[in-house]
Amino acid sequence: MYQTLYKYLKEKTDIGERDFEIVKTYFIPKKLRKKQYLLQEGDICDHFAFVSKGILRLYSIDPKGSENIIQFAPEEWWISDRESIVSRNPSKYNIDALEDSELLLITPKNHRELASRVKVFDELQENLNQRHIAAHQKRIHAAISYSAEEKYLEFVDTYPQIVSRVPQHMIASYLGMSPETLSRIRSRI
Amino acid sequence: MYQTLYKYLKEKTDIGERDFEIVKTYFIPKKLRKKQYLLQEGDICDHFAFVSKGILRLYSIDPKGSENIIQFAPEEWWISDRESIVSRNPSKYNIDALEDSELLLITPKNHRELASRVKVFDELQENLNQRHIAAHQKRIHAAISYSAEEKYLEFVDTYPQIVSRVPQHMIASYLGMSPETLSRIRSRI
DNA sequence: CGGAATCTTGAAAGTGTTCAAATCAAGTGG
DNA sequence: CCACTTGATTTGAACACTTTCAAGATTCCG
Numbered sequence: 001m002y003q004t005l006y007k008y009l010k011e012k013t014d015i016g017e018r019d020f021e022i023v024k025t026y027f028i029p030k031k032l033r034k035k036q037y038l039l040q041e042g043d044i045c046d047h048f049a050f051v052s053k054g055i056l057r058l059y060s061i062d063p064k065g066s067e068n069i070i071q072f073a074p075e076e077w078w079i080s081d082r083e084s085i086v087s088r089n090p091s092k093y094n095i096d097a098l099e100d101s102e103l104l105l106i107t108p109k110n111h112r113e114l115a116s117r118v119k120v121f122d123e124l125q126e127n128l129n130q131r132h133i134a135a136h137q138k139r140i141h142a143a144i145s146y147s148a149e150e151k152y153l154e155f156v157d158t159y160p161q162i163v164s165r166v167p168q169h170m171i172a173s174y175l176g177m178s179p180e181t182l183s184r185i186r187s188r189i
Numbered sequence: 190m191y192q193t194l195y196k197y198l199k200e201k202t203d204i205g206e207r208d209f210e211i212v213k214t215y216f217i218p219k220k221l222r223k224k225q226y227l228l229q230e231g232d233i234c235d236h237f238a239f240v241s242k243g244i245l246r247l248y249s250i251d252p253k254g255s256e257n258i259i260q261f262a263p264e265e266w267w268i269s270d271r272e273s274i275v276s277r278n279p280s281k282y283n284i285d286a287l288e289d290s291e292l293l294l295i296t297p298k299n300h301r302e303l304a305s306r307v308k309v310f311d312e313l314q315e316n317l318n319q320r321h322i323a324a325h326q327k328r329i330h331a332a333i334s335y336s337a338e339e340k341y342l343e344f345v346d347t348y349p350q351i352v353s354r355v356p357q358h359m360i361a362s363y364l365g366m367s368p369e370t371l372s373r374i375r376s377r378i
Numbered sequence: 379c380g381g382a383a384t385c386t387t388g389a390a391a392g393t394g395t396t397c398a399a400a401t402c403a404a405g406t407g408g
Numbered sequence: 409c410c411a412c413t414t415g416a417t418t419t420g421a422a423c424a425c426t427t428t429c430a431a432g433a434t435t436c437c438g
Contacts, residue, residue, distance in 0.1 A: 060334065082326055133322060136326075140325065
């Protein structure tokens, strides 16, 4: 359960075993079966989740009942509803598992505490935030400037691991187009 | 020049005068006339900019020569190309002033140093990052799920100060639609 | 005042959506 | 392991929305 996190931290930082023992104590393991929820609309989000196995998604359901996927999170990614965490308001989103998954949860409070105790963890988070923001910037750019086909090509290029693991209609939803449109785009490539 | 920053920090944190004197030393003041660049495509971005007066925008220019606006930054906002800062690659974007503006610049390195010296500054940045990410999450959601009209209404609701200060065609660009479409949407409201 | 930029409006073309039906694939229970 | 059900993908045709191009009106600023 903790191996993926250890591997991940070793790759990204020069964390030692001692520090990792501290880090470990802050996380709560959780398993989810496919289709189970980590967060449901109306809940207040109070954890950051690190995905050690499987893949999850963050999405909203619009008035017509269709899903809009904001984020996918495979192994070594973090997922949560930051809007809800920051504002402490009930979430407008859902998070569920697309495969049987294993997570490590940490509360925002413990996250801050851990960052102040373990320096490399703090540095990593800072770095992650920057990357996260950079990725969002890129995605916003794609959403407002690219055609449907360009959006798909960029997605395949950026996240090949995800393309092969999630149903096509979910990728369409992530890209903001109908499943039919994505199907047609793929057929003419 | 530093007054806006002081006011801003006092509002958001419980910073004291002593700490603010330290904070001040890390920032480089800079004035920009309307239409002047803070960053041009091809430059490597090496500062975060705090806007103390005026308003700037971050945008790309696509192959056809049209502008896609990623972000507006009026007073008390931060602006930079995080992609370029994180990757240390030349930026694909431009930042320029839409009005005569005054900025306070800080390098990423000094930013980290300042955060480690002044605790409230560090806490503020952490909070800002969370909010920044939450705002991006919201914008991505709007971009993939809303119609053109809904996008505009949400924008007016969220950023009324900006609507009244920037040309309409730039708002269209920010929302990912043509200026004509925005004009028509407005005329039927 | 005059020029430049901005905004509006119309018509035609293009892109993507919707709805419906057919095909294909996967998972489940007997 | 097969038959069946359910979900996913593909395809077609009609429709809706947005863009493009072009021209005219309006506003802004030197």
